[in-house]
Amino acid sequence: MNELIQAMEQRVFGQKLNTRLLITALLAGGHVLLEGVPGLGKTKMARTLAELSGGEYRRIQFTPDLMPGDITGSVIYQMQDHSFKTIQGPIFTNVLLADEINRSGPKTQAALLEAMEERQVTIQGNTYKLPNPFFVVATQNPVEYEGTYPLPEAQLDRFMFKLVLDYPGEEAEIAILRGHVPFHQHQEEPLQAVLTPERVTELKRKLSDVVVEDSLYTYIATIIRKTRESKRVQLGASPRAGIAVLMASKAWALLDGRTYVTPDDIKLVARPALRHRLLLTPQAELEGGTSDHIIQETLGSIPVPR
Template sequence: MEPLLQQMEKELVGQRQNIRLLVTALLAGGHVLLEGVPGIGKTKMVRALSGLIGGESRRIQFTPDMMPSDIIGHVVFNMQDNRFETIKGPVFANLLLADEINRTPPKTQAALLEAMEEGQVTIHGVTYPLPDPFFVVATQNPVEYEGTYVLPEAQLDRFLFKLTMQYPSHESEKQILIQHAPFTRKQEEKQAPVYSLDDILAQRRKLQDVVVDDSIFEYITTLIRKTRETKRLLLGASSRAGIAVLMASKAWALLDGREYVTPDDVKMVARPALRHRLILSPQVELEGGTSDHIIEETLAAIPVPR
C-alpha cells in the first residue's frame, strides 16, 4: 500500500504518522475519531483517502437540528405508485466522514452505533446491510465546547483509534505555504484511485496470516489489566480494547511489510487505541494528567517480551 501512503503524504505535509495510523484502522476494519483544532487538515486528510481508494464516499456535516433519519434514511409514501419507499441515507457508503460529530445531540449520535458495530442499519423495522468495506472517520474540535455534546463512552468505544492532529513543524508549515502559493479558485482535479476496494479487502484477509506469538498475547493482556489496577483511572480498558490493540498491531505490522507482530507494534498503536477508552480520576485531571501519560507509564512498567 506504499503508493497510497506516499500520495497522501504529498497532499498532507507533516502528518505521516497519523496518515499511517488512519490506513492501519482501515485495514483493521475499525473506525477513527480524528481530533484537532480547526484548519490543520482533518477533513482534507479524509478527502484525500476517499479519492485514492475508490468506492463511494459521503460527508455528513453534523448540526444541532439533525435527526437520526437524516443519517440512516427514512420511509416515504410514493403517491404516484401508491406504495411506501425506503430512502437510504448517507450512511450507505464505503467511507463516511462524520464532520464535527460532537455538534449533534446524543440521539443522533446514537444512530451511528449500530452501523459502526454491526455494519447494518434498521429503517422502520427492516435491517439493511452496509457496503463492505464500511469505514467511519469522525472529526471533532477539542477546544470549542459551546453548542456541542460530549460523545458518551458507548459511542467512543466504537472507534478503534482516536487520533490527535497537532500543528505542523516549522519546515512542514513552510512547505504547506509553498504548495498553496499558486492557489486558484478552480475546482481541484480529482485524484485517480490508486487502490481499489477489492485490494483493501484482500489486504484485510492477509491479517489472518500475521503471526502473533504467545508472548505478545501476554504483553497485550498485561497492558489491558494494568489499566484497571491503577487508582489514577476511574475506568480502565475493557476486553474490547484489548482486541482493538491486537487487531491494530497486526494491521500496523502488515502495513510495515511484516507477517509477524513485535512489541514495538503494540507500543505504536496502544495510545490511539486506548486514549479514548480510559476515564481519568478527578485528581489526575486537576493535576493536568492525560490518558497518553498513563498509557506511556503503564507500558514502561511492563517487561518487554524478547
C-alpha cells in the same frame, strides 16, 4: 498500500504518523476519530484517503439540528401508488466522513452505533447491510470549544483510534503554503485512486496471515488489565480495546512489510487505541493528568516479551 501512504504524504503535510495510523485503521477494519482545532486539515485528510482508496465517499456535517434519519435514512409514503419506499441515507458508502461529530446531540450520535459495530443499519424495523469496506472517519473539535457535546463512552469505544492533530512544524507549514491550490482547480484535476474497495477487502484478509506469538497475546491482555487497576482511572479499557490493539498491531506490521507482530508494534498503536477509552478520575484531571500519561506509565511498568 505503500503507494497509498506516499500519495497521502504528498497532499497532507506534517502528519506522517497520523496519516500512517489512519491507513492502519482502514486496513484493520476499524474507525478513526480525529481531534484538533479548526484548520489543521482533518477534513482534507479524510477526503484524500477516500479519493485515493477508490471507494464511494460521503460527508455528513453534524449540526445541533441533525436528526438520526438524516444519517441512516427513512421510509416515505408515495402518493402515486400508495406504497412505502425506503430512502437510504448517506451512511451507505465506503468511506463516511462524520464532520464535527460532537456538534450534534447524543441522539444523533447514537445513529452511528449499530453501523460502526455491526456494519448494518436498521430503518423502520428492516435491516440493511452496509458496503464493504465501511470506514468511518469522524472529526471533532476539542471539548472545551463552544457548542460541543462530549461523545458518550459507548460511542468512543467503537473507534479503533483517536488521533490528535497538532499544529505542523515550520517546514511543513511552508510546504502547505507552497502546495496550496485554489478549490476550482481541484475540480479540474481529481485525484487518481491507487486502490479499489475490492483490493482493500483483499488486503484486509491478509491480516489472518500475520503471526502473533502467545507471549504477545499475554502482553496485550496485561496492558488492558493494568489500565483498569490504576487508581487514577475511573473507567479502564474494555476487551474491545484489546481487540483493537491486536488488529492494529497486525495491520501496522503488514504495512511495514512483515508477517509477524513485535512488541514495538503493540506499544506504538497502544496510545491511539486506548487514549479515548480511559476515563480519568476528577482528582487525576485536576492534577493535570491525561490518558496518554497513564498509557505511557502502564507500558513502562510491564516487562516486554523477548
